[in-house]
Amino acid sequence: MSVTAARGFTASGVSAGIKDSGAPDLALVVNRGPSYAAAAVFTSNRVQAAPVRWSRRVIGDGALAAVVLNSGGANACTGPAGEDDARAMAERTARALRVEAEQVAVCSTGLIGVPLPMGRVTAGIDAAAAELSEDGGEAAAIAIKTTDSVHKTAVASGSGPDSGPRSGSGPGWTVGGMAKGAGMLAPGLATMLVVLTTDADVSAPTLDSALRQAVRTTFDRVDSDGCMSTNDTVLLLASGASGVRPDPAEFAEAVHGVCLDLALRLVADAEGASKEIEVRVVGAASEQDAVTVGRSIARNNLLKCALHGEDPNWGRVLSAIGTTSAVFDPDRLDVSINGVRVCRDGAAGEPRDKVDLSGRAVTVTVDLRSGDASATIWTNDLTAAYVHENSAYSS
Amino acid sequence: MSVTAARGFTASGVSAGIKDSGAPDLALVVNRGPSYAAAAVFTSNRVQAAPVRWSRRVIGDGALAAVVLNSGGANACTGPAGEDDARAMAERTARALRVEAEQVAVCSTGLIGVPLPMGRVTAGIDAAAAELSEDGGEAAAIAIKTTDSVHKTAVASGSGPDSGPRSGSGPGWTVGGMAKGAGMLAPGLATMLVVLTTDADVSAPTLDSALRQAVRTTFDRVDSDGCMSTNDTVLLLASGASGVRPDPAEFAEAVHGVCLDLALRLVADAEGASKEIEVRVVGAASEQDAVTVGRSIARNNLLKCALHGEDPNWGRVLSAIGTTSAVFDPDRLDVSINGVRVCRDGAAGEPRDKVDLSGRAVTVTVDLRSGDASATIWTNDLTAAYVHENSAYSS
Numbered sequence: 001m002s003v004t005a006a007r008g009f010t011a012s013g014v015s016a017g018i019k020d021s022g023a024p025d026l027a028l029v030v031n032r033g034p035s036y037a038a039a040a041v042f043t044s045n046r047v048q049a050a051p052v053r054w055s056r057r058v059i060g061d062g063a064l065a066a067v068v069l070n071s072g073g074a075n076a077c078t079g080p081a082g083e084d085d086a087r088a089m090a091e092r093t094a095r096a097l098r099v100e101a102e103q104v105a106v107c108s109t110g111l112i113g114v115p116l117p118m119g120r121v122t123a124g125i126d127a128a129a130a131e132l133s134e135d136g137g138e139a140a141a142i143a144i145k146t147t148d149s150v151h152k153t154a155v156a157s158g159s160g161p162d163s164g165p166r167s168g169s170g171p172g173w174t175v176g177g178m179a180k181g182a183g184m185l186a187p188g189l190a191t192m193l194v195v196l197t198t199d200a201d202v203s204a205p206t207l208d209s210a211l212r213q214a215v216r217t218t219f220d221r222v223d224s225d226g227c228m229s230t231n232d233t234v235l236l237l238a239s240g241a242s243g244v245r246p247d248p249a250e251f252a253e254a255v256h257g258v259c260l261d262l263a264l265r266l267v268a269d270a271e272g273a274s275k276e277i278e279v280r281v282v283g284a285a286s287e288q289d290a291v292t293v294g295r296s297i298a299r300n301n302l303l304k305c306a307l308h309g310e311d312p313n314w315g316r317v318l319s320a321i322g323t324t325s326a327v328f329d330p331d332r333l334d335v336s337i338n339g340v341r342v343c344r345d346g347a348a349g350e351p352r353d354k355v356d357l358s359g360r361a362v363t364v365t366v367d368l369r370s371g372d373a374s375a376t377i378w379t380n381d382l383t384a385a386y387v388h389e390n391s392a393y394s395s
Numbered sequence: 396m397s398v399t400a401a402r403g404f405t406a407s408g409v410s411a412g413i414k415d416s417g418a419p420d421l422a423l424v425v426n427r428g429p430s431y432a433a434a435a436v437f438t439s440n441r442v443q444a445a446p447v448r449w450s451r452r453v454i455g456d457g458a459l460a461a462v463v464l465n466s467g468g469a470n471a472c473t474g475p476a477g478e479d480d481a482r483a484m485a486e487r488t489a490r491a492l493r494v495e496a497e498q499v500a501v502c503s504t505g506l507i508g509v510p511l512p513m514g515r516v517t518a519g520i521d522a523a524a525a526e527l528s529e530d531g532g533e534a535a536a537i538a539i540k541t542t543d544s545v546h547k548t549a550v551a552s553g554s555g556p557d558s559g560p561r562s563g564s565g566p567g568w569t570v571g572g573m574a575k576g577a578g579m580l581a582p583g584l585a586t587m588l589v590v591l592t593t594d595a596d597v598s599a600p601t602l603d604s605a606l607r608q609a610v611r612t613t614f615d616r617v618d619s620d621g622c623m624s625t626n627d628t629v630l631l632l633a634s635g636a637s638g639v640r641p642d643p644a645e646f647a648e649a650v651h652g653v654c655l656d657l658a659l660r661l662v663a664d665a666e667g668a669s670k671e672i673e674v675r676v677v678g679a680a681s682e683q684d685a686v687t688v689g690r691s692i693a694r695n696n697l698l699k700c701a702l703h704g705e706d707p708n709w710g711r712v713l714s715a716i717g718t719t720s721a722v723f724d725p726d727r728l729d730v731s732i733n734g735v736r737v738c739r740d741g742a743a744g745e746p747r748d749k750v751d752l753s754g755r756a757v758t759v760t761v762d763l764r765s766g767d768a769s770a771t772i773w774t775n776d777l778t779a780a781y782v783h784e785n786s787a788y789s790s
Contacts, residue, residue, distance in 0.1 A: 044718075045714060045717035045718055046716075046717040046718075046719075046723075046725060047713045047714060047716060047717030047725045047728075047741070048717070048725070074710075076710065076713075077709075077710055077713050077738070077741055077742050077743070078742055078743070079726070079740065079741065079742030079743075082742070111710070112708075112710025112711070112713070112714070113709065113710045113738070113742065113743045114743070229714065230710075230713070230714055230717060301696070301777075301781075301785070302785050305781070305782050305784075305785035305786040306785065306786060308782065308786045309785075309786025311786065313507075314472075314508065315469075315471065315472055315506070315507025315508045315625075316507070318442045318471075318472050318507070318625070319440060319442060319507070319624065319625055321441075321442060322440035322441040322442030322443070322625060323439075323440055323441075324441075328441075330441055330442045330443070331474070333442075343472070343508070345474065346442070346472055346474065347472050347473055347474030347477070347508065348472070348473075348474075348508045348509070382696075382782055383782055384779035384782045384783065386696075386700070386782075387700050387703065387777055387778055387779045387781075387782060388779065389700075390696070390697055390700035390701065390704075391700040391701060391703045391704025391706065
């Protein structure tokens with residue numbers, strides 16, 4: 001269902017020939033209204049692709065009529081010509097849809113530093129506009145794939161103000177979305193692109209608040225390989241077509257649910273990875289401490305290799321914790337791996353051979369024993385396949 | 396020559412049976428005086444091994460008579476029993492040498508979280524004390540190896556106050572040293588241990604200043620895989636046996652030279668690596684900016700994979716720069732790889748196929764065009780062999 005699960009949206013995905021393979025590579029998502037409220041979160045990388053710069057500017061007024069997305073080229077680090085190309089994509093889309101270019105966000109993903117083949121891109125936009133439909137969500141999700149092995153979509157639904165949560169689209173409201181990418185997924189580019197839509201009648205400030213809240217504890221905590229893209233973009237568009245104005249807390253929860261679902265799909269599809277690793281930090285003095293410790297663990301190459309080798313190497317967890325400035329006492333750290341407390345009070349606990357690491361799912365739980373805050377970071381193991389994927393991509 | 400190149404020092408290395416392989420695993424370095432000034436730099440990891448805690452305490456008075464070192468076990472995250480073991484190593488060494496335990500530094504390297512076999516360690520200390528000699532520097536350097544393929548030593552010499560620099564030990568003074576480890580070298584432990592000796596007549600504060608200055612721009616800028624050990628230790632002991640009190644600047648330069656020599660040997664011997672990568676950041680607004688940008692580049696797994704695949708992927712360099720808060724304009728960044736300016740003004744420059752990455756030595760030069768400061772970070776590529784080394788070690 002993807003981005004067309006919510007009423008008021010059409011979408012499409014076509015093969016524009018941007019990718020040499022001929023696979024689908026251009027998508028449109030169009031908001032048919034009656035409302036055009038929108039919110040966005042972009043990469044915090046200071047080197048930002050031209051489409052990110054463009055979209056950041058046009059989202060300023062909290063409204064969008066459409067999003068044009070391409071795979072096969074990131075249009076990042078492409079200089080002033082790249083800026084012109086991003087604008088041209090918005091303009092061509094606007095002309096085809098009879099809207100203003102400033103109402104069109106642009107997302108690109110692919111190799112950095114290579115100009116887009118604009119002839120093919122503009123022809124592809126025209127073709128995609130001709131194919132827009134209320135069933136186009138899947139095609140759009142497929143067209144934004146790079147090295148993703150599957151396309152990723154998610155849907156959550158809410159009720160009118162007087163009844164409980166429900167599923168399916170009907171008299172209630174719906175949040176739907178599509179995503180591509182993740183660190184290990186997308187060698188050479190690593191872009192995460194996400195478009196969420198809803199037919200709820202929600203103002204731009206409420207959208208913005210719900211989106212930021214959701215991203216902060218979902219996409220922002222997926223740390224597959226510690227690398228931050230120049231192109232990461234998460235967009236949320238509201239058509240108001242359901243006519244329902246949901247309770248803001250219920251709406252925020254639905255947005256969070258869709259974001260978490262998509263985020264976990266990104267981790268699960270990380271090419272080159274053989275494990276999904278959930279790093280749970282509890283007993284932290286603050287949420288920031290928990291996030292900092294979780295990220296340090298999730299980015300530790302030595303630990304990621306050990307877990308790949310099914311070695312419950314808690315010493316590497318302690319080493320990673322020790323590089324942070326979080327509040328903790330080194331002699332009071334507890335670490336459990338897949339439920340076995342292998343480290344207690346900063347030293348050996350239960351025997352490490354009790355830990356079963358044969359499955360794909362690994363949970364590393366760290367108790368800092370310094371407070372009540374917690375956070376979870378999701379990552380992957382480090383494998384020879386990751387090295388292969390990422391050393392062979394652009395050459 | 397190693398730690399016995401300087402007069403006033405004896406050393407030895409023996410097989411104590413700490414390693415299952417029977418390879419040498421215990422070393423002593425003894426200062427015979429007449430001076431006993433010493434300085435040390437330890438890991439900044441807050442999870443610190445018991446020997447680091449011990450040595451940090453005893454170096455407080457700026458004097459050491461000896462160092463006892465073992466490979467085959469890190470004595471890290473071993474709780475109160477580990478603290479007792481570190482102290483017992485110092486006490487046994489002190490008894491054998493007829494000095495005080497508080498004059499003996501302790502260094503350990505090996506797997507974290509496993510207690511040392513203290514019966515073998517103490518017997519090994521006695522055996523090593525019996526074998527001390529003025530030619531023992533090589534044996535000591537060999538006994539501290541873990542997965543190092545070669546032992547690492549370096550020597551620099553200085554003159555008396557009235558003549559220029561010279562080589563060889565004679566009427567002048569000498570700085571000699573040994574080192575083991577580096578990030579990728581030492582799976583599961585990653586400890587760097589360095590012992591430097593000099594027969595110059597230098598006070599503890601001057602030693603300390605020279606050592607900190609040297610470490611800051613050498614060992615601290617080797618960032619093989621971004622992982623920080625619980626055991627890293629660099630010691631500098633001065634016997635004063637040459638009778639020469641060198642010019643402090645000349646002495647500091649000699650210490651820096653030996654540290655740089657050893658640091659580059661660590662990078663060159665990183666197992667699992669196929670390239671030595673020098674990341675030079677110039678045009679920075681401050682040295683701190685240059686270091687921050689250099690580290691971010693050196694720790695970028697995607698770039699390290701690309702260079703392994705001989706792909707001059709400057710987009711990944713820009714992505715890494717963009718994650719920092721250093722002063723720069725994304726549209727004025729220049730990147731050269733092995734002398735070819737592949738990125739100019741934040742966009743594509745010279746053709747990437749002009750870059751020859753077939754050799755082991757890779758230089759990535761970044762010009763931030765924001766000032767006059769610079770810094771160099773040394774690292775390695777990321778290879779399938781690294782993953783193999785680090786996923787198979789302790790299981």
